[in-house]
Amino acid sequence: MIWLVIPVIVLVMMTIGAAIYAVVSKNLLYAVVSTGVVSLGLSLMFFILQAPDVALTEAAIGVALTTIIFIITIRNTTIKECCDEKKSKIESKKGELK
Amino acid sequence: MVISPVQYIAIPLMAAFLIPLFGKLNKDLARIIPGLVLLYLSYISVVLMNQIISSNTIIVEIIAGWRPPWGINLVFSPLTGFLASMFSMLGFVIWMYTYNFKPEVDNAQKQKFYVLFMMLITGATGIVLTGDIFNLFVFLEITAISAYSLTAFYRERDGAEAAFKYLLIGSFSSTLILLAILLLYTQVGTLNMAEIALKMPGVDPFMKGVILILFFVGFGIESELFPLNGWSPDVYTQAPGPIGAIFAGMVVKAGIYGLVRVVFTLFDVKEILPLLVIIGMITMAVAEVIALRQGKLKRMLAYSSIGQMGLVAVAFGIGTHDSVFAAIFLMFNHAIIKGMLFLSGTYLVYNSTEKTLDDVDGIGKHLPFTSFLFALGALAIVGMPPFAGFWSKLYLLMAAADVRLMTVIAIILVVSVIEIVYYFRVIHRIYFRERISTIELKIPSFNAKLAMFILAIIIVAVGVYPDLISGFIERATTDLLDKQSYIQSVLSVGLK
């Protein structure tokens, strides 16, 4: 069981780092790819936790298909996480109660 | 083929898979299949209901041949049976309404609409019937996914925005429920509800509290309790008319059924009930107050439906036999009356984009039948005597009086006054104002009128003679409150 420590630490670091980057990054494409990396880390963790079926599913669906749908959505919307803060603040205040 | 509760779910699934194929053969076959399926389901509801009533037993159907703690089982007891048959019969009536609801939608979309329509009803029936907690989650997901897609069905409305909000909060709800199921599995080791209820006393209080709170919030989102119902006004307004009726009639009922099943059968913790009463009262107050200030008709109906759900939550929260009886009666009444209000309301504001109350002015003369039914529904929902709403509210107040909850009675009555004001305001505008808006009106087709008329007949019949329904509801109440017989009959199936 001892030889498990190093791979687990690496995987944990990788997954959590990718997750944080996915949330923080301004460029959506990088965010989506890092979500894929999170799924990949997850899939490997499942392998360590003796759950091959789930690892395979996570790899096939989590990494491959979810990432591709995200990328297709980015094609249709913006790649930059746009919308500066100030514009949205003023606009949201007005608007009377009907 | 022997008639058994699993057909409530198996036959609609088979039909859903077949509809795309039949759609290729000829176009309107896709519209007829849901009707046939729902008619058949109503038929087996009648057969099964009188089977369980005459033999006074609970039908427990095991699936895939494995006995309950290991396999999944369906429970057709007086409570779940009553709800399942109500859903399928109401579903059939609403299907009759939607048969030629919006002809201008082109065929590919219409085919998808009917698949999702049928799956919404099957999901709700599945939630009610299943005896396994993870299976409950899967059916909740079926209902949720078809609800998201149906809300975003029309392109010209803000359906996408409403659907995204519902999805955002709905996925929170499913995450919380999954977390709760996981924690429950670690503590109890099984997924079958009866087994869980049996082993629940052994769980340590802190874990039991966390699991109960997770379930409470998870199912609270589905049953529109106060802080969790941000999504429901938007969804009711943007979803197509009949789908609004199904939401009010079934999806929310399945949500509150889930909550009640968890609180009453799985857990024996009675401390959560006062919280349910408080939350129910806040929901009722906030929703009715906002409905008073509403300018749009469908949004007003949405808030009034949330208010009624708050009332049901209060009724369940009080927890005595009479109050649960009143709660189930309220659920039945609300499903029928709110269903009719949505169905007739849709035709009042059919072509107007903004659906404000001004479009409803003076429509009494142009659409006499529909506006008469709307007025009847409004009188019924408010609780005016000759209609069904009166009895359920009365039973609830009697139950509250028995346990000396004076503030609860006071708030329910103040809210009823508010309800009377804004419903009479609408009736007044329908009949006693001149029609100035130039929106051309759509005359409802014959089957739409028939559907609404059937609901009206039920309302008046139950209103004049409540004993039609109170027999079934009495059995359902005893079934819900009597936990031991549920556990005993589920775990002993197939033993002999």
Place this chain on the structure above:
Amino acid sequence: MNSLILLLILVFGGALFSYLLNKFLPILRDGFVVLLMLLVNYVFFTMDSSTQIDFEMGGIHLQWAFTSAAFLFGIIVSILGLLSIIYSTAYMKGKDRLGYFYMNFLFSIGSMLGILMSRDLISLFFFWEIMTWSSYFIVIYSGKDVDKRGLKYIVFSAIGAYSMLMAIVIIYGFTGSFLLTDIFDSIFAIKASYQLAIAILLMIGFGVKSALMPLHVWAPGAYSGSPMSFTALFSGALSKMGVFGFALVLFNLVSNQNWLVNEVIAWLAAITAVLATFYAVIQSDAKKLLAYSSIAQLGYIVIGLASGTYLGVMAGLFLAVLHAVFKGTLFMAVGAVERQAGTTDMTKVSGLIRKMPWTFTASLISIIALAGIPPLGGFVGKWMLYEALITSDHYYLVIMVFLSSTAAFLYSYRILFGLFLGQEEPEFAHVKEAPLPMLIPMLLLSGISVLSGTFPGFILEPIQDAMVVFGFDSRIPNIEWWQLTVLFNSWGDKVVLQNVMIAIMGVFLIALAFITIKGYRKQRYVTTKDISSSGEIIQPEDNMTFQIDFYKPFERAIWPLLKRRIDDYYTDLGNGLEALFDLVRRIYNGNGQFYAIYVMAFLALLLIAGTKYFGF
């Protein structure tokens, strides 16, 4: 079949049938409706008073029976109902949606009979609600600013109905049953504070219907707004349901140790009487004036009931019956004026005595009865009221009642003079006498008010056995149906005053006939326009009648009252609530993320609270 069920089926079935009849053969409608009411009256009066039904509905035990008290009010409802239906066949000629009008009309009559016959609280509430929404549909039937009027009416009657429901449910909570019989004997076992709460809630419920001061805001609009034929029934019979409820509550549910309830009600009613009379005096529209005056009269009745003595209750019930009679006539007369002359604004129309003599005589007689002038019934009622209040030493009450009845004289003179006497306006030359079906009910009712003046016995008889039900069993001995003995019971001597009274009544009637005939023939026809004024030319359109600010000095005298009326408090309350509700609307600010944050915040709150308070 039990005559009670027959009665209800007749009325409610008849109502629905009249709606259908109006759709297919409208000509038969009027005849059918009058026939129906005749049949209802026949069944009502030929029913022996002991019929009773008990049955089970929705798990609740209901019981219907006509006690003698209910029979008394039943008389008012059925007779006034019959006459106002006959009246409305003529009054409503030519108006649209008559099927809808008659259905709701008959529904309210049927629900009133239902209230009276119900011996348990649930069917009482059941019919009360049907009465509410059927009368609501007639209040908003036609006329100007219907929204405000309808909304005010439905809000107040909803508040009343639901406070009553709360009281009913609390009673059920304590006594476990809805039947009046076992409520009356087990009510005093409850804690005093709950008894008080039940009494107050029922008071609110019945106070709304009998337009007591803080809850009267809907009455002027509703009485003057709805069609006059219904208002006759509305103020004559519908408000009596409130009185019936008061009688029920004051004598059976309120134990004698919290006498405070009676005092408070008496004072409220007195204030209502005074203020309503003052508002009535300064009105310029006849309908509004009569509306305020019927609020004042209801105040007298409630004072009578609240005084609690035998004579006081009898005075109250007597005034109740009489108020139905003369208020019914007055509203019908004003309705006739409105139908013939087109308007009831006293500043415009005047001098109709030449054109509508019979309407004039009917309203003259009922004005005299209203003001309480000796020969007619009003005097008997007022006299009994004063005597009751004095003997039970409510001196301040007597002063207020006296003040308001003298002020009542002012507005009764005003309406008589405003509509019928005075110079004649040229544009009202075309006015003809009201058609016969309008006149018959008016004259019949004024005939009753004359009869009640000389022979009050025939009204006091049913009142006395009604009082038995309310717990006053000491009857005044040997009241023959025609005798006026009640008048001098305190004087003790038995001189046969009866013949003196008949003589006075004869003289009064002859004098009355002489004045009207002589005055009618020799009247010098003077229009308002030919007034000689120093050199200034009067244009035809400026209005020189002295009617305009008839009681200006009086108005100036009571201006502190007028500055801040109760309506304004209610409107301020309404606006405040609406502002608050708009604040609540802001919770749903449309941003999906906020809703998600609400969910998570609620979860966090529950988790914290859960472990601490729910002791998981």
Place this chain on the structure above:
Amino acid sequence: MNEFLTISFYGTAIVLMLIGLYAALAKKNLLKIVIGLSIIDSGLHLLFVAVGFISNGTAPIFSPEVLESAQQMVDPVPQALVLTAIVIGFATTAVALALVIRLYKHHNTAAIDEIKNLKW
């Protein structure tokens, strides 16, 4: 050793869920919200499987050599549930992204606080 494994697996799962929750609640961009949702799902799935793990147990598959050694087996039930949960998570994400596309086409902005037609 066991302590370290607990902290690492339960810890990562819960931290993942919290990060996803933060993204869903605090970020304005629609796509970031959906990313948040999918990360919450991932965290949840890891939690499911971590709960079912038994130290030095083998995968619940009876390949020929495992039959002889009769080793302890990991609990298969959470794995079965996770299979369903992953596919449901994928389905929800797919529908969410379709809605995001349509919202962007209709409102021409990807910020959630500018999509507020339905309020009050």
Place this chain on the structure above:
Amino acid sequence: MIKQFFVILILSIVGYFLVDAFFKVPFGEKRDNVGNYYIEKSPVDLKVSNSVTAIVVNYRGFDTLGEVTVLFLAATGLGSIMYRRKQKGEKEVRAKNPSSRIIQIGSQILFPMIILLGGYVFIHGHLSPGGGFQGGAIIATASLLMLISYRKFKVSHNAITWIESIAGVVFASLGFIGLVLGRTFLENFLPTGELNDLLSGGIIGIIYIAVGFKVASELTGVIDTVLLNNRPEAQKEN
């Protein structure tokens, strides 16, 4: 900013309670739960070596039926959300410019292999790890690869609907046959054969193959719907 602060506050509370709850659950320790029954029973009763598949398909087969419906609904829902009426003369162009030669050649070689792997995975669902979902997903990635690398590679929606419906009907009717035979829905009525050989486990193998086809066609359909409707130049028109 206060929103961020407030969110972090909520997260810390929820996080604290989650940690508190889950760290009470001992990690890696054998608990007495339903799982042990499945481990003993699945090789003996059903002769299925992969007990996870046994649970997914047979013991909790109803979940999988629900699961497949969820996917089917997601595909239908997606179709209805992304639906746009076909204007006349509109070409479905997926990518502006064809991908580079390397990808085209690579995908030509990889495509059959991935399909083979997918097929192997869901045919041997009850023996080796993997099964209907995993196999279907792999085949979907294969068709995805072709969709990206070749502009004119077209997935015929007609075929997808046929496979989808037939697979779904096979699954449901297998369930119904169980019911018709007088036993229970989704009953394992076929003989279960020996452990570890291909035909063991009665209807489990067949159901998982049907699920495999269904998942494969559905996921390809989903991706194709999303890919199809995003013609960059046609973006701004509605």
